[in-house]
Amino acid sequence: MATGYKEGSLDAPTRHALPWREESWYDEAALDAELRRVFDICHGCRRCFNLCDSFPKLFDMIDESPNEEVEDLSAGQIKQVVDACTLCDMCFMVKCPYVPPHEFNLDFPHLMLRYRAVEHRKGETSKADRLLAETDRNGKLGSVLSDVANWATDGKSETTRGIMQQMLGIDKRAHLPKFADIPLTNRAVALVPAPNPDAPGFGRRVALYASCYDQFNDQTPGEAAVKVLAHNGVEVRIEHPECCAMPKLENGDIPAVASAAARVAAHFAPLIDQGYDVVAITASCALMMKFEWPLIEPDNEDIRKLSAATHDISEYIVKLSKQAGLTPVEAMDASIGVHFACHSRAQNMGPKAMEMLKLIPEAKPVLTERCSGHGGKWGIYQQNFDTAVKLARPAVRSLEKTAPDYMVSECPLAGSHLKQVMEQGGAAKLPERIGHPVELMAKAYGL
Ligand code: SF4
Ligand code: SF4
Incomplete structure (x- = not known):
């Protein structure tokens, strides 16, 4: 399946359908061989060294191995690379020259996914990951009991957050979203x-x-x-x-x-x-x-x-x-820091939030392309939170550079994570919220 325009390349990348119904996809020896084949190519290439935590981990482990060979990696080290991946898709969409139709046939995120599919099939997905993935059930419950749920998950509720940290591994410093009382x-x-x-x-x-x-x-x-x-x-x-x-x-x-x-x-x-x-x-x-x-x-x-x-x-x-034109938008003389979220970039449509905000006369949007480091539920776990904060810092620095009047992100979890990192860093000018860009369109319309 062609996915359209690819940043940094003239060729349209293609992605193969996932053969998840085929037994061979779960064959662990074949998976191990494929991981080592791909890791070896990546080790020689290294373009993705600063995209996330997976690649630096991989490169360091190979460089520090006895023969500096991918064959030296243990199963545990391979798992560390997979566990550091947030499936943001950036290495496939933005950087990699070896994605299909190239003969190397490299799709790093889907290889990480295959590893996790094998783990899941073996019943090795953690209890916390299974619980947090039930978003509709959790959301319904959180809405019905919103007062209690919001109190229990608040960062200031040390006892309940301590229990969550102990039982589910959710770092008690991580910001968790509040529940609305009505869906x-x-x-x-x-x-x-x-x-x-x-x-x-x-x-x-x-x-x-x-x-x-x-x-x-x-x-x-x-x-x-x-x-x-x-x-x-x-x-x-x-x-x-x-x-x-x-x-x-x-x-x-x-x-x-x-x-x-x-x-x-x-x-x-x-x-x-x-x-x-x-x-x-x-x-x-x-x-x-x-x-x-x-x-x-x-x-x-x-x-x-x-x-x-x-x-x-x-x-x-x-x-x-x-296609049709818009109802005229009021001018808004404001600078706007726009975080280009990975899952927005991965849609291969260009920075549409920037294009949209440029429709507001006198608005001055400035793009930040760095990953927020949050990665869905990945960044809230105790073993990842400090890395998620570290990964967010370049994005925060870039957003803060122009001291904008507003900051926005198309990813709501990225927005709240970036705001938390700004708070921790003692930002001189803290945004009230890092909401979605469409909120500024509504504001410009006076809605
Ligand atoms: S999908 Fe994202 S997190 Fe995973 S390896 Fe690629 S760039 Fe890193
Ligand atoms: S995913 Fe592609 S671009 Fe990134 S390090 Fe591996 S081979 Fe290089």
């Missing part, structure tokens, strides 16, 4: 305004896919997206049939991802037939729906249809502005 879809009737019939986008229909985070935690980006779209004439409905299963993908639980993908795609198929575009508020969900699901279930017609109909919210607003 976003339950507020849809009150929240979604009638589309403006005089606006250029009138006649278009959007089914807005709320991520678990939009549904159960921070609803500000969803509210802003609804208002901006309706103000531009678009008829909007909010949908959250279930989680996109990114946390289960991180666990290597491919069968669970495949069944979630089939159910969500079946939910959206009739809406697409009725003329709805599907728009994801959170970048990770858009990545799953556009690219990962079709590689897991390439023969599922609903999934193919959903993949083609899915847009990221910034991408959709930019597209709307080009």
Whole structure:
């Protein structure tokens, strides 16, 4: 499957469908040989030395081994490389010259995924990873008991955070998202305004896919997206049939991802037939729906249809502005630090948040491309938190360089992690929040 434009290369990279139903994919000797083949190529190349913690670990371990050979690595050392990977996709999308159709046929993130799929099949996924991947169940429970849940997970609740650290390995210093007391879809009737019939986008229909985070935690980006779209004439409905299963993908639980993908795609198929575009508020969900699901279930017609109909919210607003025009946006003389989240970059659509914010007259967005280091649930674990903070520092420095009036990120977890690292670093000018770029569009519209 071709994934479109690739940064730094003229060739369109392709990604093979994941053969997760074939027994040979789980053969541990074959996997070990493939890991060593790929690690050897990477060790010679080293381009990805500063993308994450996996590559420096890999290179150091080979360099410090007796013969400086990949064959010297123990099984435990290989696991360390896999465990340091957040599946951000950056090495495949941005840097690697050896991805298919190159004969080296190298797809580092999907090799890490294969390792985790083998671990998952053997029942070796940790209890914490399994619990945290049940985002819908956790979100429903957290919403019903929001007062208690928000108190227990707050960084100031030392006893409960200490228990969570001991039982689940969640670092007590890591910021955890608050729960909303009512899920976003339950507020849809009150929240979604009638589309403006005089606006250029009138006649278009959007089914807005709320991520678990939009549904159960921070609803500000969803509210802003609804208002901006309706103000531009678009008829909007909010949908959250279930989680996109990114946390289960991180666990290597491919069968669970495949069944979630089939159910969500079946939910959206009739809406697409009725003329709805599907728009994801959170970048990770858009990545799953556009690219990962079709590689897991390439023969599922609903999934193919959903993949083609899915847009990221910034991408959709930019597209709307080009195809139909936008309701005039008020000028906003403000500098904006824009964090280009990995799962937004991995969609191969260019920095759409930048393009969208440039639609605000007098706004001055400045792009930061460095990874936040958070990586879904990866960064909250005790064994990863300090590394997640270290990895965030270049992104924080870049964001702070222009002392912007606002900071935004298309990844909500990256945004709150970056803010926490700024707080720890004693930033002179702390942002009130690092929200989604669409919130600034809503602000510019005075919504
Ligand atoms: S997918 Fe991301 S975290 Fe994993 S190895 Fe590649 S760049 Fe590193
Ligand atoms: S993933 Fe590709 S670009 Fe990165 S170090 Fe390996 S071979 Fe080089």
